[in-house]
Amino acid sequence: MAANTVSNRQGKPPGPRDFLGLRTVDAMKRNPLQLMIDLHNTYGEIVHHTLLNAPVYFFTHPDHIGHMLQENHRNYQRSRDYRKLRRLLGNGLVTNDGASWLKQRRLMQPAFHRRRIAGFGETMVQETQEMLAQWEGPASSGSPLDVSVEMMRVTLNIVSRVMFGAEVQGDAARLEPLVTMAQREVRKRLYVLVDVPEWIPLPGNRRSRSARQTIDAVVTRIIQARRQSNSPQEDDLLSMLLEARDPDTGEPMDDDQLRDEVRTIFLAGHETTANALTWTWYLLARNPDAARRLREELAQVLNGRLPTVADVPQLPYTKMVIEESMRLLPPVWSLSREAIADDEIGGYRIPAGSTVVMSQYLTHRHPDFWEDPEAFSPERFAPERAKERHRFAYFPFGAGPRLCIGNNFAMLEAQLLLATIAQQYELDLVPEHPVELEPLITLRPKHGMMMTLRPCA
Numbered sequence: 001m002a003a004n005t006v007s008n009r010q011g012k013p014p015g016p017r018d019f020l021g022l023r024t025v026d027a028m029k030r031n032p033l034q035l036m037i038d039l040h041n042t043y044g045e046i047v048h049h050t051l052l053n054a055p056v057y058f059f060t061h062p063d064h065i066g067h068m069l070q071e072n073h074r075n076y077q078r079s080r081d082y083r084k085l086r087r088l089l090g091n092g093l094v095t096n097d098g099a100s101w102l103k104q105r106r107l108m109q110p111a112f113h114r115r116r117i118a119g120f121g122e123t124m125v126q127e128t129q130e131m132l133a134q135w136e137g138p139a140s141s142g143s144p145l146d147v148s149v150e151m152m153r154v155t156l157n158i159v160s161r162v163m164f165g166a167e168v169q170g171d172a173a174r175l176e177p178l179v180t181m182a183q184r185e186v187r188k189r190l191y192v193l194v195d196v197p198e199w200i201p202l203p204g205n206r207r208s209r210s211a212r213q214t215i216d217a218v219v220t221r222i223i224q225a226r227r228q229s230n231s232p233q234e235d236d237l238l239s240m241l242l243e244a245r246d247p248d249t250g251e252p253m254d255d256d257q258l259r260d261e262v263r264t265i266f267l268a269g270h271e272t273t274a275n276a277l278t279w280t281w282y283l284l285a286r287n288p289d290a291a292r293r294l295r296e297e298l299a300q301v302l303n304g305r306l307p308t309v310a311d312v313p314q315l316p317y318t319k320m321v322i323e324e325s326m327r328l329l330p331p332v333w334s335l336s337r338e339a340i341a342d343d344e345i346g347g348y349r350i351p352a353g354s355t356v357v358m359s360q361y362l363t364h365r366h367p368d369f370w371e372d373p374e375a376f377s378p379e380r381f382a383p384e385r386a387k388e389r390h391r392f393a394y395f396p397f398g399a400g401p402r403l404c405i406g407n408n409f410a411m412l413e414a415q416l417l418l419a420t421i422a423q424q425y426e427l428d429l430v431p432e433h434p435v436e437l438e439p440l441i442t443l444r445p446k447h448g449m450m451m452t453l454r455p456c457a
Contacts, residue, residue: 092264
């Protein structure tokens, strides 16, 4: 029986039955990812619990994922969690919904066409080379460096250049810690029974407001300067968004829309790729055979020269390494939606207003759909094996109509950075350095990723 076929099941799916869901909320605040793992291991593929009598459902079966994200996606809108995210991201594509989201998606789609994204490849490699020049000192001295910080910095520099040209480079280092702090404050708000209004001058509110104001000031300054500029049009994402016109009305974005979309791209556009690369270095250090095969491919195709966009199709194993990294340790580790009308999934009734939660981390490790799911095996993403895989067993960028608009940008960036760096250095984990998952909005290493560098022979 298909996982979302009507059955004779009665009542609610299994799950914890604690009073008002208070114990579940407490566990969620401590570690939401661990809670989802525990619920899945204890109760199975469909789990139900209540939060102050509001129903919440966890799903891990790919059939259920496909039902909510593709087949019946119109019945599932952004959940209340995303409304809280607006405090950080504004009302951009990640948090918007309904007709407003569709209008924005149509406006922005041309800016993310594959051909336009390919034009950013040279910038991605240049920024990586600048970072590698700064690695020469630690490499020669054997001093460890925090690869998570390095990946955040280089991807932030890249998104700054392709979004704004060179105009925001001086602000990148200042904005980086604000993004991390704001994420932690947003996560705290996601798992509270009563959300404290932002106008109350608590320390967390003040920190969030200050971070957002600083980010907004940078974004607004750049937009205003570009609008007032008489210089020739720049070839960057901001120019593309300024040029964008609604296909029905011919109207451009207003300043509020533009600011929110720029902020979303600026913050989300570097965070996910940086974490994907950080986890990739970690997994390669733990799996030397895969690291050796990666270097062999790079040597054969590139022979020591810098990679270009034209080389990417000739580097299949490089792509497979990144895909397998995002399977085991997906930067976006969960999604949530809210049911608009009653539905039925897996034989259970899902009432209107229910929150439904999906976890890439768990579905990507589902033993019915992945052989030896805990192992790092890039070969499972070989092109000839794609037909074996359930369409919704792997969804690091989401799925359906709301598939991440920046997925092509992120994959190109990750492949070019990995190819550039792995040709020059092998990265080794510092012994005894604690590696702990921190499930914020994205999945991060809680204590950073301290590694040492060995120049490739």
